[in-house]
Amino acid sequence: MPWLSGAYGNPSGHHSVAAAARTALDQARDVLAGALGTVPGDLVVTSGGTESDNLAVLGRALLAPGAVVVGAVEHHAVLNAGRAASQLTGQPLRTVGADRHGRVDLSELAKALDPTVSLVSVQLVNNELGTVQPFADVAALVRRRAPRAVLHTDAVQAAPWFDVAVLAEGADLVSISAHKFGGPQGAGALAFRRPVELAPLLHGGPQERERRAGTQNVAGAVGMAAALAAVRAAAPREAVRVAALRDRLAAGLLERVPGSVLTVGPGVPTAPGHCHVLIEGVDSEELLFMLDTMGLAASAGAACASGAMEPSHVLRAIGTAPEAARGALRLTLGHTSTDEDVEQALEVVPRAVASLRSVGASPGPLARRSA
Amino acid sequence: MRVLVALSGGVDSSVAAALMTEQGHEVVGATMKLWGGPSDSGCCSVADVEDARRVCQQLGVAHHVFNFSSEFERDVVAPYVEGHARAVTPNPCISCNAHLKFDRFWQRARHLGFDAIATGHHARVSGRPTGRVGGPGAGPWHLRRGRDAAKDQSYVLYMLGQAQLRDLVLPVGEMTKEEVRAHASRLGLRTASKPDSQDVCFISRTGGRSAFLGDRIPVGPGRLVSPEGVQLGEVQELELLTVGQRRGLGPAGHIGPGAGPSGRRYVLDVDLVQRKATLGPLAGLMVSSLDVGGVTWVDEEPQTGEALQVQMSAHGRPVGGHWEPSPLGDGHGRVWLVEPVRRVAAGQAVVLYRPDPDGDLVVGGGTSGG
Numbered sequence: 001m002p003w004l005s006g007a008y009g010n011p012s013g014h015h016s017v018a019a020a021a022r023t024a025l026d027q028a029r030d031v032l033a034g035a036l037g038t039v040p041g042d043l044v045v046t047s048g049g050t051e052s053d054n055l056a057v058l059g060r061a062l063l064a065p066g067a068v069v070v071g072a073v074e075h076h077a078v079l080n081a082g083r084a085a086s087q088l089t090g091q092p093l094r095t096v097g098a099d100r101h102g103r104v105d106l107s108e109l110a111k112a113l114d115p116t117v118s119l120v121s122v123q124l125v126n127n128e129l130g131t132v133q134p135f136a137d138v139a140a141l142v143r144r145r146a147p148r149a150v151l152h153t154d155a156v157q158a159a160p161w162f163d164v165a166v167l168a169e170g171a172d173l174v175s176i177s178a179h180k181f182g183g184p185q186g187a188g189a190l191a192f193r194r195p196v197e198l199a200p201l202l203h204g205g206p207q208e209r210e211r212r213a214g215t216q217n218v219a220g221a222v223g224m225a226a227a228l229a230a231v232r233a234a235a236p237r238e239a240v241r242v243a244a245l246r247d248r249l250a251a252g253l254l255e256r257v258p259g260s261v262l263t264v265g266p267g268v269p270t271a272p273g274h275c276h277v278l279i280e281g282v283d284s285e286e287l288l289f290m291l292d293t294m295g296l297a298a299s300a301g302a303a304c305a306s307g308a309m310e311p312s313h314v315l316r317a318i319g320t321a322p323e324a325a326r327g328a329l330r331l332t333l334g335h336t337s338t339d340e341d342v343e344q345a346l347e348v349v350p351r352a353v354a355s356l357r358s359v360g361a362s363p364g365p366l367a368r369r370s371a
Numbered sequence: 372m373r374v375l376v377a378l379s380g381g382v383d384s385s386v387a388a389a390l391m392t393e394q395g396h397e398v399v400g401a402t403m404k405l406w407g408g409p410s411d412s413g414c415c416s417v418a419d420v421e422d423a424r425r426v427c428q429q430l431g432v433a434h435h436v437f438n439f440s441s442e443f444e445r446d447v448v449a450p451y452v453e454g455h456a457r458a459v460t461p462n463p464c465i466s467c468n469a470h471l472k473f474d475r476f477w478q479r480a481r482h483l484g485f486d487a488i489a490t491g492h493h494a495r496v497s498g499r500p501t502g503r504v505g506g507p508g509a510g511p512w513h514l515r516r517g518r519d520a521a522k523d524q525s526y527v528l529y530m531l532g533q534a535q536l537r538d539l540v541l542p543v544g545e546m547t548k549e550e551v552r553a554h555a556s557r558l559g560l561r562t563a564s565k566p567d568s569q570d571v572c573f574i575s576r577t578g579g580r581s582a583f584l585g586d587r588i589p590v591g592p593g594r595l596v597s598p599e600g601v602q603l604g605e606v607q608e609l610e611l612l613t614v615g616q617r618r619g620l621g622p623a624g625h626i627g628p629g630a631g632p633s634g635r636r637y638v639l640d641v642d643l644v645q646r647k648a649t650l651g652p653l654a655g656l657m658v659s660s661l662d663v664g665g666v667t668w669v670d671e672e673p674q675t676g677e678a679l680q681v682q683m684s685a686h687g688r689p690v691g692g693h694w695e696p697s698p699l700g701d702g703h704g705r706v707w708l709v710e711p712v713r714r715v716a717a718g719q720a721v722v723l724y725r726p727d728p729d730g731d732l733v734v735g736g737g738t739s740g741g
Binding site: 283285286289290306307308309310355356359 | 402404417420424435436437438440479481482483484505
């Protein structure tokens with residue numbers, strides 16, 4: 001990676017080393033802008049999806065105060081930026097619910113929209129469930145009922161699989177994060193697809209057309225662009241391959257793990273890599289521990305500041321009973337996933353579940369004693 | 372042995388994990404996330420979890436965080452709050468041990484196939500775990516005071532039974548606190564000079580008990596009266612008074628006849644129904660026996676008239692006494708003391724010890740009926 005060694009220049013400088021960095025950054029910007037359906041000048045390189053979401057939601061709300069409308073199943077970067085915007089501007093935050101598969105409730109969205117709305121943020125793909133949102137319908141509703149609103153979409157989960165430029169048709173602002181498609185951590189982008197004025201969150205130099213001050217992360221941007229170009233080139237083939245792996249994994253789990261159900265019902269479009277199941281009678285914290293010791297990295301929801309797992313706000317929003325949500329398991333497949341990985345998961349998960357169940361519930365030593 | 376070590380982020384549990392590692396056991400560290408609200412000490416803050424994680428990194432062992440906050444709310448915080456609403460003051464650290472550390476955590480170790488659990492308590496268990504957590508095993512196991520008398524924590528472990536003792540290792544029980552800190556310093560552990568935790572972990576120093584309870588239960592004024600029924604004054608938060616309390620009573624705490632030779636009055640009784648607290652001299656608090664309920668035994672039950680030591684608070688001075696079980700055999704009974712002691716608030720733990728030259732043995736304990 002020359003941008004961390006020989007060509008270690010500040011892209012805003014005036015010497016030749018700086019020029020090399022500038023060229024690399026411009027080329028990266030070309031690739032990213034193309035993939036996100038905008039022009040290079042309207043692509044802001046950020047530190048990741050969280051910053052991109054904050055710049056969109058908070059930046060818009062601060063410049064043009066008004067109601068902010070977000071989906072209940074959005075990533076915390078959007079939900080909490082929306083809360084902060086509401087606190088800072090004194091304007092309402094309206095949270096729109098979802099159906100049991102995680103799709104934004106369009107009739108609820110329609111009710112939340114009016115001419116006072118300044119910003120709407122609805123993701124393309126849900127990060128926990130993989131559910132693809134009916135974004136074209138969302139965009140049409142927003143245009144019709146909230147003419148003043150800027151429409152932002154968090155495309156972080158969509159970028160590894162879908163043509164975001166097409167899927168996000170109708171969005172004004174689009175967030176992505178490099179590490180979700182094999183790029184480096186700490187790099188992301190916010191694409192402006194229509195002229196939108198935002199209040200910058202970082203103040204300083206005039207970088208990124210005065211929308212984000214600070215020397216750019218050249219290595220991060222170059223890595224992000226290379227990774228996005230690679231996944232885009234492979235996408236159509238990879239999406240089919242990984243979806244087939246995922247379908248095999250899902251079917252295998254349902255067959256081999258009694259008491260398991262798919263969280264997202266059949267026929268609902270999802271990202272190819274997501275497999276989310278609810279397993280009866282196991283505690284996901286215990287299941288993840290077992291899977292980790294057996295060499296399988298899985299997830300269940302989000303972690304809190306202490307690193308403890310928090311009950312998933314997404315499962316709560318789609319109406320999953322707390323008891324069922326306790327047994328949530330999210331397995332995600334990526335571009336590097338193979339047949340062997342699926343075989344391993346299908347061997348390990350049923351074994352871990354069976355092991356936890358074989359110990360069974362116990363009233364506990366104290367309960368036994370006083371009985 | 373495969374051991375799950377409970378790390379609070381303090382020095383004792385850090386050294387417990389270090390000792391288990393040094394003894395060649397396969398160690399996994401775990402910190403329980405218990406309290407989601409504000410905290411300035413205790414075992415629940417992000418900084419403490421971070422300390423535990425960093426200690427595990429230094430020791431080269433895995434670290435996990437178990438989210439037991441809903442159980443903690445249900446089994447520790449709610450009963451604590453609810454107790455105050457009926458003039459009972461439970462010890463939350465003891466409920467936490469009973470429901471979280473030695474039940475929920477024990478269950479988790481059992482589900483995950485560990486052979487033992489270890490904590491940083493200053494107390495001693497005779498014998499070593501023999502097999503899987505929750506498995507069969509021949510006892511009896513004994514629970515003994517820690518080597519460091521000043522730091523002994525056997526009082527808060529009285530609820531343990533044979534089933535848990537057989538799975539439990541207390542690696543710092545044979546050490547003094549100084550030795551624990553010296554060991555942590557030698558290993559360069561970041562918790563080596565961390566102060567001991569104080570008080571209740573979910574009650575912050577800034578707001579205190581009164582702000583915590585005031586937000587959760589209806590708190591209202593009450594009359595302060597003498598044992599003869601003479602009105603002495605008023606308090607704004609009757610629910611927050613505890614039997615034995617001397618401070619915070621205003622002029623009623625020391626003015627007027629009947630305040631005793633020290634000129635001070637103590638809370639003798641709190642009556643939430645009639646909205647009054649009875650105040651009187653220290654002599655009015657002194658009792659020679661205590662009613663104890665919910666008794667569980669760690670060790671062999673006491674013989675009739677057997678001379679025992681009785682401890683009524685975490686670091687209180689033990690007093691000689693003996694146990695008289697209720698004829699109903701329902702876990703109730705009376706502790707008779709060889710000298711008068713201050714009455715203990717309802718809900719506080721009363722722990723019985725059997726004197727032993729190698730360190731007194733916990734026989735069992737229960738909660739004071741007030």
